[in-house]
Amino acid sequence: MAKQTITTPQGVALYPWLSKPDTEYNKDGEYKVNLVLSKEKAQPIIDTINEVFSENLKDEMKKQKKKTLKTANPPYADELDDDGKPTGNVIFKFKSKAAYKPAIFDANGETLIDTQIWGGSEIRVNAALYPYFVSSIGAGVSLKLRAVQVIALVEGSEGAGRFGFEKTAGYVQKEKDEGAEVFNEPTAVPDIKVAEPEVVKSKPEDDGSTDIADIVDKWGAKD
Numbered sequence: 240m241a242k243q244t245i246t247t248p249q250g251v252a253l254y255p256w257l258s259k260p261d262t263e264y265n266k267d268g269e270y271k272v273n274l275v276l277s278k279e280k281a282q283p284i285i286d287t288i289n290e291v292f293s294e295n296l297k298d299e300m301k302k303q304k305k306k307t308l309k310t311a312n313p314p315y316a317d318e319l320d321d322d323g324k325p326t327g328n329v330i331f332k333f334k335s336k337a338a339y340k341p342a343i344f345d346a347n348g349e350t351l352i353d354t355q356i357w358g359g360s361e362i363r364v365n366a367a368l369y370p371y372f373v374s375s376i377g378a379g380v381s382l383k384l385r386a387v388q389v390i391a392l393v394e395g396s397e398g399a400g401r402f403g404f405e406k407t408a409g410y411v412q413k414e415k416d417e418g419a420e421v422f423n424e425p426t427a428v429p430d431i432k433v434a435e436p437e438v439v440k441s442k443p444e445d446d447g448s449t450d451i452a453d454i455v456d457k458w459g460a461k462d
Contacts, residue, residue, distance in 0.1 A: 243291060243368045245284055245382075249390050250276040252360045253330065257387055258353070260337035268337030270384055273330050274364050275318060281329035285315060285459065288368060292380045293455045295370030299378050309377030310458045333366050335384040342386040351389060361391035 253273035260268030276284075292313070299308055318328040335341060343351045356362070365386040372378045 243287065244365065244385070245287060245368065246365045247274060247284060247331070247363050248276060248280045249361055249363050250274040250280070250331075252356065252362050253358050255356045255358060255360065255362075257341060257343060257356045260340075269334050270337065270339070270341055271332070271334045272362070272364065272384065272387065273332050274362065275328050275330055278327055278329055281315070281331070284331065285329070288313065288315065288380055288382075289455050289459055291368045291370055292378070292458060293451055295372070295380065296378050296454060297451060299372045307454070308372070309374075310454065311371075311373070311376045311379030313458055314380060314382045331364075331382060333364055333382045333384040339384075341384045344386065344388045346388070346390050348388070354389070354392070355394050356387075356389060357393040357395065359393040360389060363388040363390065 251274070253275060255272040256270055257272055260270050262268045296308065296310070300306065314333075315329055315331045317325045318330050320326050343354065343356070345351050364384065365388075366382040366384055369381045369383050370379070371381060
């Protein structure tokens with residue numbers, strides 16, 4: 240099956256590791272970013288991913304000579320609010336090995352160098368769709384990160400807002416008078432972005448279903 244590529248609409252970046260690879264859960268390191276899109280913008284991408292998954296499943300069933308196979312989690316899921324309810328948005332997960340640093344461009348298409356991209360930045364993502372089958376995990380499709388275009392950059396600390404504090408009435412520090420004794424503040428501890436490990440849910444090899452469309456629908460509905 241020929242590899243397909245996608246370029247997403249503009250969305251919001253979550254947990255971006257684009258300037259350097261993340262080694263928290265993979266010692267070899269990997270570049271990654273989650274992208275939040277509205278359901279409307281996400282649907283064409285979901286359809287493309289599901290088509291690739293369907294073809295991959297058919298091919299693997301023929302190779303394995305089985306009527307059903309395990310399926311890995313799809314590379315997308317509904318975004319949930321604090322109460323566990325869908326927000327109406329979809330989150331896509333993109334990754335690439337440390338050896339394949341994604342190209343990063345600005346809104347004009349010019350290459351960005353040494354730019355720190357933080358969560359909340361508005362970006363577009365280009366990725367290759369890689370169908371796979373691993374016996375312990377099952378059949379699936381991964382989104383291999385290739386390039387990112389930054390439309391609106393969030394860079395550096397976001398201040399008290401990132402802890403949920405809003406501006407309110409109350410104590411405000413006074414401006415220091417010129418010549419007054421000044422104490423140096425301790426160096427701020429950098430905000431460490433921790434990537435959430437993926438939890439793979441496999442479905443039994445034999446659930447009595449041999450309808451490809453039905454399997455694809457169930458796959459797309461996985462959490």
